[in-house]
Amino acid sequence: MSILKLSNIHKSYADGNNRLNAVLKGLNLEVEEGDFISVKGPSGSGKTTLLSILGTLLPPDEGQYLLNGEDLTSTNADLYKIRNKLIGFVFQDHRLLPQYSALENILLPVLAYQSSVPQSFIDYAHYLMEMTQIEHVANQLPESLSGGESSRVAVCRALIMKPSVLLADEPTGQLDMENAQNIVSLLSEVNKVLNTTVIMVTHSDDMAKAAKRIVTLKNGILQ
Numbered sequence: 001m002s003i004l005k006l007s008n009i010h011k012s013y014a015d016g017n018n019r020l021n022a023v024l025k026g027l028n029l030e031v032e033e034g035d036f037i038s039v040k041g042p043s044g045s046g047k048t049t050l051l052s053i054l055g056t057l058l059p060p061d062e063g064q065y066l067l068n069g070e071d072l073t074s075t076n077a078d079l080y081k082i083r084n085k086l087i088g089f090v091f092q093d094h095r096l097l098p099q100y101s102a103l104e105n106i107l108l109p110v111l112a113y114q115s116s117v118p119q120s121f122i123d124y125a126h127y128l129m130e131m132t133q134i135e136h137v138a139n140q141l142p143e144s145l146s147g148g149e150s151s152r153v154a155v156c157r158a159l160i161m162k163p164s165v166l167l168a169d170e171p172t173g174q175l176d177m178e179n180a181q182n183i184v185s186l187l188s189e190v191n192k193v194l195n196t197t198v199i200m201v202t203h204s205d206d207m208a209k210a211a212k213r214i215v216t217l218k219n220g221i222l223q
């Protein structure tokens, strides 16, 4: 079953002289539930733009985006709610909040809707920390975590709401080879064990190979 479908997506940005620079030019993408896709492409080809549209952080100028059968390009879509419930994000720079422990960072998305965290989410956070082997740093602040541990906290935080789709923008970009491979293996495991659909942008051919399918963004479309 297809979990998301982009049809004829166009996106342009205005440059400094108010001329439009077309980045996505009629892009199509259909992703099956439980798939793991790597998106490659030259620098500036629009990979982050594509991920931002998939994450509903950026509206396309033209085209249709269906997620779980819902048309997110319709004006009625409640994008904030959809983003929080259906989409998990992992960024290259982790974006952990420095004043909160690893466990509290993981639980932050839960607090978008309620003032306290139900026990079921705390239990699930511990399950995710065990799965990602960071249980021992649960009460530590981000400043005391290694790069690999911070990445794993970021993956747990992206998974806490049990999203249908996990979007990862260069998740291994700041890591050494060994930690980078660990994170990609972890994304594979998440994909297999939790059946979360994963879409990962990467520059690395080695990392891209972990995915079930590799697509390349070039000249504004996927090839």
Ligand SMILES: Nc1ncnc2c1ncn2[C@@H]1O[C@H](COP(=O)(O)OP(=O)(O)OP(=O)(O)O)[C@@H](O)[C@H]1O
Pocket: 013, 014, 015, 023, 041, 042, 043, 044, 045, 046, 047, 048, 049, 050
């Ligand atoms: N907010 C913006 N305003 C104007 N131009 C932008 C904006 N965001 C991106 N661009 C331009 O759009 C093009 C695509 O950018 P994008 O970041 O999506 O590419 P990318 O493939 O992710 O690049 P990289 O691999 O270098 O991170 C680039 O030419 C970039 O300069």
